[in-house]
Amino acid sequence: MPLRDALGNVEPYRPQPPMRVLAERAGLERMVKLASNEGAFGPLPAAVAAYEAAASELHRYPDGGAASLRAALGERYGLPPEQVVPGNGADELIRLCAAAALDAGDAAVFPWPSFASYVSAAGVHGADAVRVPLRDRAFDLGGVLEACSAPAPGGGRVRLVYLANPNNPTGTILDPAQLRGFLDALPAGILCVLDEAYAEYADVEPEGPALLREGREALCVLRTFSKVYGLAALRIGYALASPAVAGALDRVRPIFNANQPAQEAALAALGEADEVARRVGHAHGARERLREVLAAAGLDPLPSQTNFVYADVPGGRADALAEGLLAEGLIVRALRGFGAPGAIRVTCGTDEENSAFAEALARVMARDV
Ligand SMILES: Cc1ncc(COP(=O)(O)O)c(C=O)c1O
Incomplete structure (x- = not known):
């Protein structure tokens, strides 16, 4: 094939299945996606x-x-x-x-x-x-x-x-x-x-x-x-x-x-500086709360300067935790592909989404991680 040798060393991007498919698989009405660091509030x-x-x-x-x-x-x-x-x-x-x-x-x-x-x-x-x-x-x-x-x-x-x-x-x-x-x-x-x-x-x-x-x-x-x-x-x-x-x-x-x-x-x-500032303020509160929730559940989170929080999972069981959360309708990022196989990353969502995450995390940690 007339393709460059260098491409043999490049991993293709492996997309996640669409939210609809993930929801169907989990047998849930809807999923909460806290995996890609998008803003929580929709377009301005x-x-x-x-x-x-x-x-x-x-x-x-x-x-x-x-x-x-x-x-x-x-x-x-x-x-x-x-x-x-x-x-x-x-x-x-x-x-x-x-x-x-x-x-x-x-x-x-x-x-x-x-x-x-x-x-x-x-x-x-x-x-x-x-x-x-x-x-x-x-x-x-x-x-x-x-x-x-x-x-x-x-x-x-x-x-x-x-x-x-x-x-x-x-x-x-x-x-x-x-x-x-x-x-x-x-x-x-x-x-x-x-x-x-x-x-x-x-x-x-x-x-x-x-x-x-x-x-x-x-x-x-x-x-x-x-x-x-x-x-x-x-x-x-x-x-x-x-x-x-x-x-x-x-x-x-x-x-x-x-x-x-x-x-x-x-x-x-x-031109929407006021609303952007409000959203930033929300993320600041949300990341603090998320960090507390993760620490209370036994993970080891880092303080964040972004709209997401990184946390090491006890025993390095990040994949299992992400799977457990998925079954509860919560999509977070297990960080194997980022070079941190024992950690997860959780994006700040709306207050409702963040509460859903906190509840699901408590359930999953109590169960099997
Ligand atoms: C550090 C970093 N750089 C760049 C990007 C890509 O952003 P964009 O959506 O503008 O391509 C991301 C997206 O997650 C990111 O985390």
Whole structure:
């Protein structure tokens, strides 16, 4: 077959069955999904109105330059629009960063457990994914720097670092001074991607945009409308990057990667600051409560700077716990695929969903885990 050898090393994404199928299997009317870190409250009404208004123009190609969205985001972050690059979700931009930085034989370095897309992004380019284990459930930036200075296993060069800040699945955030020290020490010729998909939920906004305003060169910051803005299905995210990196992303991205209804809905969502703040406030309360519930049930949760909570399961029985919860109608993420086979991650839902989780967790833990 005329397919690239590198693809042999790439695991295909294994989607979960649709909610309807899971509900049927469990013999339940409905399932509560707390597994994908979506916002708990649905799309913002202004975004829905903009999306519906865009329907009459569906026969037109999107604005490939995403001019209005770039201008609005540029203004928000104090950066020129050219330093904003739209993406089909932040996930696509993770891939585009790899396409811009990696040749076959090169390597991407990142802490692990972290977001699994970094692994496949490197793999599809024939590059190695060098995973640096967490230390005490936190990033080992010294270890990441060491890996960046070591030879790439494939004979090329280390060219890319992904740092999810806050991290998925652990929900932890880097101390800003530590991050600056890391960037200062990073060897030249390595692009650092700060994946800030959960930025809005952090107690203090992570510093990616500020670092770019200072003129740092080998830097790309990723954000998304999938989480607190409630637009996960539309697939819209963006990169903020130095002029050189943004220019490279514009060269590798498909011109119509951000569809028009997504651009319009995202623009409208940006204007809903009060409701976004309310939702962030809700997530702050919910993650604290979730942490208490998990600890009370005997798990070992981490404090979170996101809209989800990571917890180690006693005896490492995360798969069994997730299965038990599934049978009760609760979908949470068992973290084997993230490199943490003994842990689960629970997304903050609505109050009702969170209470349903707490009750189901107590039942399952009492029974068999
Ligand atoms: C750390 C991280 N980066 C990127 C993404 C992808 O976000 P998007 O929906 O914008 O593709 C996610 C989604 O879960 C994530 O957790």
